[in-house]
Amino acid sequence: MIKFTSMxxxxxxxxxxxxxxxxxxxxxxSTTQSLKxxxxxxxxxxxxxxxxxxNELTHGKQYxxxxxxxxxxxxxxxxxxxxxxxxxxxxxxxYNLGAISIxxxxxxxxxxxxxxxVVVQVVDSTKLERxxxxxxxxxxxxxxxxxxxxxxxxxxxxxxxIDVEKLKQILGLEAVPTVAIRGEGLEExxxxxxxxxxxxxxxxxxxxxxxxxxxxxxxxxxxxxxxxIKANPRWVAIKLLEEDQDIIEKVxxxxxxxxxxxxxxxxxxxxxKNGVHPSFLISQTRYNFIKEIISKTxxxxxxxxxxxxxxxxxxxxxxxxxxxxxxxxxWSMFKFTFDVAAPFVDAIDITFSLLAEWVKNAVTIDWLxxxxxxxxxxxxxxxxxxxxxxxxxxxxxxxxxxxxxMSRAAYxxxxxxxxxxxxxxxxxxxxxxxxxxVPAIMSARTIDSHEDRLVTIxxxxxxxxxxxxxxxxxxxxxxxxxxxxxxxxxMYFLGFTLAILIALLLRxxxxxxxxxxxxMELPNYKTPTMSLTFSQTWNRAKHFLKKVxxxxxxxxxxxxxxLNMPYGAPIEDSYGALLGKTxxxxxxxxxxxxxxxxxxxxxxxxxxxxxxxxxxIFSGAAETxxxxxxxxxxxxALMAFVLIYTPCIPTLVTxxxxxNSWKWLVVTLFYELxxxxxxALGIVLIGNLLF
Amino acid sequence: xxxxxIFKILAFYSAFIGLLYFYFGLxxxxxxxxxxxxxxxxxxxxxxxxxxxxxxxxYVSGVKRLLDGEIKGLSYPxxxxxxxxxxALLFLLILVANSIEYYVIGNEDYAGWTIIQDxxxxxxxxxxxxxxxxxxxxLIIKEKLVKPI
Numbered sequence: 001m002i003k004f005t006s007m008x009x010x011x012x013x014x015x016x017x018x019x020x021x022x023x024x025x026x027x028x029x030s031t032t033q034s035l036k037x038x039x040x041x042x043x044x045x046x047x048x049x050x051x052x053x054x055n056e057l058t059h060g061k062q063y064x065x066x067x068x069x070x071x072x073x074x075x076x077x078x079x080x081x082x083x084x085x086x087x088x089x090x091x092x093x094x095y096n097l098g099a100i101s102i103x104x105x106x107x108x109x110x111x112x113x114x115x116x117x118v119v120v121q122v123v124d125s126t127k128l129e130r131x132x133x134x135x136x137x138x139x140x141x142x143x144x145x146x147x148x149x150x151x152x153x154x155x156x157x158x159x160x161x162i163d164v165e166k167l168k169q170i171l172g173l174e175a176v177p178t179v180a181i182r183g184e185g186l187e188e189x190x191x192x193x194x195x196x197x198x199x200x201x202x203x204x205x206x207x208x209x210x211x212x213x214x215x216x217x218x219x220x221x222x223x224x225x226x227x228x229i230k231a232n233p234r235w236v237a238i239k240l241l242e243e244d245q246d247i248i249e250k251v252x253x254x255x256x257x258x259x260x261x262x263x264x265x266x267x268x269x270x271x272x273k274n275g276v277h278p279s280f281l282i283s284q285t286r287y288n289f290i291k292e293i294i295s296k297t298x299x300x301x302x303x304x305x306x307x308x309x310x311x312x313x314x315x316x317x318x319x320x321x322x323x324x325x326x327x328x329x330x331w332s333m334f335k336f337t338f339d340v341a342a343p344f345v346d347a348i349d350i351t352f353s354l355l356a357e358w359v360k361n362a363v364t365i366d367w368l369x370x371x372x373x374x375x376x377x378x379x380x381x382x383x384x385x386x387x388x389x390x391x392x393x394x395x396x397x398x399x400x401x402x403x404x405x406m407s408r409a410a411y412x413x414x415x416x417x418x419x420x421x422x423x424x425x426x427x428x429x430x431x432x433x434x435x436x437x438v439p440a441i442m443s444a445r446t447i448d449s450h451e452d453r454l455v456t457i458x459x460x461x462x463x464x465x466x467x468x469x470x471x472x473x474x475x476x477x478x479x480x481x482x483x484x485x486x487x488x489x490x491m492y493f494l495g496f497t498l499a500i501l502i503a504l505l506l507r508x509x510x511x512x513x514x515x516x517x518x519x520m521e522l523p524n525y526k527t528p529t530m531s532l533t534f535s536q537t538w539n540r541a542k543h544f545l546k547k548v549x550x551x552x553x554x555x556x557x558x559x560x561x562x563l564n565m566p567y568g569a570p571i572e573d574s575y576g577a578l579l580g581k582t583x584x585x586x587x588x589x590x591x592x593x594x595x596x597x598x599x600x601x602x603x604x605x606x607x608x609x610x611x612x613x614x615x616x617i618f619s620g621a622a623e624t625x626x627x628x629x630x631x632x633x634x635x636x637a638l639m640a641f642v643l644i645y646t647p648c649i650p651t652l653v654t655x656x657x658x659x660n661s662w663k664w665l666v667v668t669l670f671y672e673l674x675x676x677x678x679x680a681l682g683i684v685l686i687g688n689l690l691f
Numbered sequence: 692x693x694x695x696x697i698f699k700i701l702a703f704y705s706a707f708i709g710l711l712y713f714y715f716g717l718x719x720x721x722x723x724x725x726x727x728x729x730x731x732x733x734x735x736x737x738x739x740x741x742x743x744x745x746x747x748x749x750y751v752s753g754v755k756r757l758l759d760g761e762i763k764g765l766s767y768p769x770x771x772x773x774x775x776x777x778x779a780l781l782f783l784l785i786l787v788a789n790s791i792e793y794y795v796i797g798n799e800d801y802a803g804w805t806i807i808q809d810x811x812x813x814x815x816x817x818x819x820x821x822x823x824x825x826x827x828x829x830l831i832i833k834e835k836l837v838k839p840i
Contacts, residue, residue, distance in 0.1 A: 157840050306762055307838040308831060312773070314766035315749060321770075324745040328774065331738045332781050340784045343791035346798055486738065524840050 035085040038197035039114075043107055043138070044122035045131050046093030047523050049150045051075075052180040053122055054090040057190070073442065074106055081190050084197070089116065092446075095130075097137040097235075098244055102445035102453075105246065111143055112231045117197045119143040120189070125152045125162060125177070126524075128298060132290045135171065136207055142232035144200050145173045146192050152177035152185065154524075160300055167297045181529065209285050212273055216241060216266040223262060227254040241267060242279040309524045313408065317522075322412040329405065331489060337393045338473065338485040344388035352381030367567065371560055374619040379556025382615030382622065383608045384548055386470035391541045393466055397435060398536040402528035406431060411520055417500070423452040424520070430456075430499060433463030434492070435540060437651040440465075441658055451511035457658055458506065458668055459499040461647035464492050466544065467607040471642045474611055478623050479635040487636065491643050498644065498675070544608075552612050555602055559616040562598075576617070590641065590680045591634030595625075600641070606648050633687025637680035645676035694836070695760055701826050702757035705768045708819050709750025712775070715812035716743030733811045743812055746775050762836060769827055772820045779817030785809065 042050045058077025075090045091110055092103035111119060119138055123131040128149075138145050147167075155162065168175045174192045178185035208214060220237035229236060229251060239247040240263040251259055270278045315321050356373040363369035400406050410431060414424025425447045433440035440460050447453040464472070472491050476484040562576030571577060580598030587597050595617045603610035618625040630638065646669055647655070656665045719740030721727040729735055753767020786809040792798040830836045 154840060157838055159838075305838060307840045309840055311763070311766045311769055311837055314763050315770035321745070321749055321752075324741075324748075325770075325774070328742050328745060328778070331742070332778065335738075335781055335785070340781075340788050343788050343796055343798075346792065346796050350796070482734070489738075 035080070035083055038084055038086045038118065038194065039116040040086055040088045040118045040120055040193055040197070041110055041114075041116040042088060042090045042120050042122060043111065043134070044093060044148075045095050045124065045127075045134060045521075047521060048093070048122045048124040048131070049178075049180040050090055050093065050122045053120075053148060053150070053178065053186065053189075054088060056180060056183050056186055057086075058088055073103070073445075074110055079190070081194060084194055086190070086193060086197075094134065096134055097141060098239075098242065100448045106445075108246075111138065112141060112235075115230075117144060117200055118146055118193050120146050120148050120193065122148045122150050122180075125149045126154050126158050126160065128162065129290055129294050132293060133286060135173075136286050136289065137235075139171065139173070140207070140232070140238060141235040144196050146189070146196055147171075147173060147175035148180075148185075148189055149175055149177045150180050153179045153182075158300075160298060163297045163299075167293070170293055170296065181532070207285065207289050210274075210281060212270045213241065213278055213281055213285075216263075216270060216278070219266065220259065220263060223259045224251070224256070227251070227256045227259070229254045229256070237263075238282060241270070242282060243267065243277075307524070309404075309522075312525055313522065316405075316408050317411060319415075322408075323416070326409055326412055329400065329409070330492065331485075333393065333396045333400075334485045334489045334492075336396050337389050337469070338488065341388035341392045345385055348381075348387065349385045352377055352385065356381065367564070370564070371557070375557050375560030375616055376553065378619055379559060379612035379616040380548055380553050383470060383552055383612045386473055386608075386611070387541070387544065387548075389469060389473055390466050390544045391537065393469060394435065394540040395533070395537045398533045398540075399528050401536075402526060402533055404523050404525045407520065407522055411522060414520070423447065423449065423456075426452060426456040426459075426503065429460050430463050430496065433460045433465060435466055436543070437461050437463065437465045437647060438654045441651065441654045444658065451507070454659065454664070455503045455506045455511055457655060458664065458671075459503045461651055461655075461668060461672065462495050462499040462502065462644060464495045464643055465607070466540075467547075467648065468642055470608055471603075471610050472639050474614075474622075475626070475635050475639050478626055479630070479632050487639070491639055494640060494679075495643055498679075502671070502675075547606060547608065551606055552608055555605060555609050556612045556616055559598075559602060559613050563617060571617075590637050590677070590684055591631055592638065592641075593629045595629065596638060600645065603642065604646055604649070606650075607642060610642055631687070633684050633691065636687060637683040640683055641676045641680040643676075644672055644679060646672050694830070694834070697826055697830060698757050698760050698764065701765070701768055701823065702754045704822055704826075705750045705757065705771075706754045708816075708823070709747045709754075709771070711747070711819065712743045712750065712771075712812075712816060713747030715816065716740045716745075716747055719743065719812075732807050733809070739811065739813065742774075742778055743816075746771050746778070749774070765827065765830065765837070768823045772823050772827070775813070775817050775820050778813045782809070782811050782813045786814070 042054055044050050054075065054077060057079050059079075073092065077088050077090070079086050079088065089110060091107040094104040094107045097108045097111070098104075110116070121131075121135055121138060123135070135145065135147065149162065149164065152162075164175050164177060174196060176185055176189045176192055178189055180186070209217070217234060217237045220240060221233045224233040224236050231250075236247060236251065240251065240259070248260055267278055270281070274281060316325055356377040359377060360369050360373040363372060397406075400409075410424070410427045413427045417424050417427060426444075428446065429440045429443045432443050437460055440463065441457050444453050444456040444460070447456060468491075469488070472488045473484070476487040480487040559576065562579065563571055563574045565575050566573075576598055577594055579601065580594030580596075583597040583601065584592070584594040587600075592600075595614070598617065599610045599613035602613045614622045614626070626635070646652075652665055652669070655668055656662060659665075717740070718727065718731070719735045720737070722729045722731070722735035723737050723740060749767050749771040753764050753771075756764030756767070758764075786806065789801065789804060789809055790806065793801045793804050
């Protein structure tokens with residue numbers, strides 16, 4: 001086992017290792033040396049630990065999840081090693097270079113067009129056979145490959161032994177065993193990156209196809225060289241024989257229409273002669289080659305038997321037990337978020353109440369005292385009170401992701417979705433949406449089908465994100481006391497149900513088309529690591545704090561001004577009240593007053609602002625005031641309205657960017673506002689009938 | 692001890708513990724649905740009852756496979772035990788949180804609260820899974836019947 005040893009850096013005493021992040025000047029080893037730049041791409045199958053290696057090397061904080069599809073765009077980080085500046089790009093996971101989905105296309109385009117000096121393919125050592133397909137394609141593309149044989153420590157438990165030297169010899173590349181999660185082998189990996197970066201000769205092509213294919217490749221290479229396409233001619237030739245649509249378009253773009261014509265003739269010729277399409281022959285040859293490599297380099301002590309993961313999955317993915325277990329996990333999440341956070345919430349609440357009281361007494365200028373106590377503390381403090389809930393929610397989600405349960409949840413819900421005619425791939429963005437809708441919508445890039453992707457983007461805002469949680473908690477704790485966590489849980493149930501129903505409706509009416517199969521690799525269960533879990537939780541939770549200190553603070557002050565202008569006038573005659581009263585008639589059937597209407601207008605910017613706005617409007621006495629203006633049915637309707645009525649501005653911007661169209665942004669806004677109104681109205685009517 | 696014997700012990704003990712979980716789950720539901728009066732020291736909760744029923748159900752549904760000596764039969768006591776311990780940990784944390792509310796913060800909503808109210812079935816049933824943990828550890832870790840991954 002290669003163990004990581006420390007390197008010298010005055011900036012990081014006591015660090016496990018000190019590859020330096022250039023963003024942090026304290027880590028500079030030498031500021032006078034001129035640095036040679038090496039560009040490195042991290043690529044690999046999904047869930048092999050690429051982002052973990054990226055974070056370890058660059059001191060980065062990229063989101064890591066024990067489930068596939070967490071990286072959907074390329075991320076860049078830097079490290080300094082001796083006199084080299086190594087720029088690392090973490091690419092989305094892909095099984096091959098035949099790009100179908102957007103994230104796969106991002107990875108392939110970077111490797112082919114940007115031509116990084118070194119390509120590090122992160123391989124799951126326990127699944128070497130499956131990972132080598134991408135290795136072969138990378139070598140064929142002319143990439144300068146180094147293999148990071150990750151999760152090397154798990155080989156022993158699997159009874160597997162890999163002859164690394166032989167593997168290097170057969171493939172003609174460098175390979176380094178690593179355990180990214182513990183930083184093991186990464187020093188060696190960086191050394192190999194530098195060696196390869198200094199010697200950018202591409203690796204020898206390890207594979208030869210049958211005579212017909214090789215003849216066609218040679219013929220096409222001659223033609224491809226003439227058009228000056230920015231890619232390895234042999235790789236382009238193979239892709240043309242595989243009829244890769246993206247490459248065909250690129251060749252046409254470079255004026256290679258004649259080449260396409262030739263390739264089509266060659267395909268027909270090979271097909272006639274061999275009885276199968278050339279793409280079949282190519283992949284068959286690759287798989288045979290992989291089999292040969294595995295037989296020469298991998299030895300197994302015992303035949304594969306059941307693993308602990310198999311045992312757990314037998315029940316967790318069981319047709320009867322999977323959904324009840326999922327409900328228990330989700331219910332536990334809310335119990336944890338709600339009940340365990342309660343004393344922290346109360347402690348913060350008391351602190352802010354005392355602070356507001358003190359400020360009001362201490363500041364002698366009336367308006368300033370009111371601005372600070374009612375505007376700033378009343379608004380920001382009222383939102384900050386819910387920080388423990390947000391932290392607990394993210395902590396629970398991080399633990400579930402680290403363990404490996406979230407991918408099982410996606411797998412289990414897939415079978416449910418497929419039964420009603422929806423793509424299972426939509427479920428990953430939906431689950432991610434419980435944290436924040438923005439990355440969730442972006443993660444829809446992993447969906448191959450254009451229709452499924454659009455449907456997923458349009459319904460993901462219905463999934464209750466963490467910003468809506470404080471609103472639910474506040475209303476539920478005021479109106480539903482002991483049933484509060486159940487009331488919050490019901491909002492998640494409502495959100496998911498609506499998302500599924502709307503998706504189904506869109507699929508049946510607008511986006512008719514074939515549903516592509518969903519293939520998902522289930523990772524092994526892992527014991528969550530404290531450091532990783534807490535750093536993931538903190539990275540997400542601090543986003544909430546930043547929002548409180550930024551947009552929520554500003555809007556609380558704006559709200560205070562609106563409610564206090566003209567100065568000295570009663571609040572009912574303020575500009576804020578005027579604004580609220582303009583909307584009030586529309587919301588009156590739902591039992592919402594002008595105060596609620598005003599808070600909802602501000603909630604358009606960010607959902608937490610609904611809370612801060614109510615805090616400012618009711619000068620810190622929101623709980624008593626809400627009980628006097630809302631019936632329990634209207635309170636529940638308000639929760640549903642906040643859940644549905646409109647995505648926040650960053651989510652709308654993401655919808656526009658991801659669909660590249662204003663149309664879908666307007667559609668989302670319109671349908672969500674309408675849906676919110678009628679669902680809330682339904683709740684009020686039924687609630688008033690029942691109680 | 693032979694595997695066969697351990698599997699049989701696991702089967703019978705799973706049946707016993709499963710029925711206990713099932714009983715307390717059912718009681719909670721019947722109280723919640725107002726079929727029974729609540730004479731218990733803890734409040735009846737719909738989802739808590741559901742959780743106990745599911746855990747009990749998983750324990751019991753593995754009994755036949757364990758009696759047949761199927762390795763996959765181990766899945767049922769394994770997952771049910773993980774769930775029961777997870778839920779027990781959750782209620783232990785809630786107990787600690789409620790104690791802080793009562794003793795440290797002095798929240799008036801908690802007036803009259805006693806620790807005994809929080810000693811729920813999820814908590815007092817969990818220690819009963821210790822023999823199952825021991826037997827599973829023996830089979831999986833010591834006897835390496837299953838790879839520990």
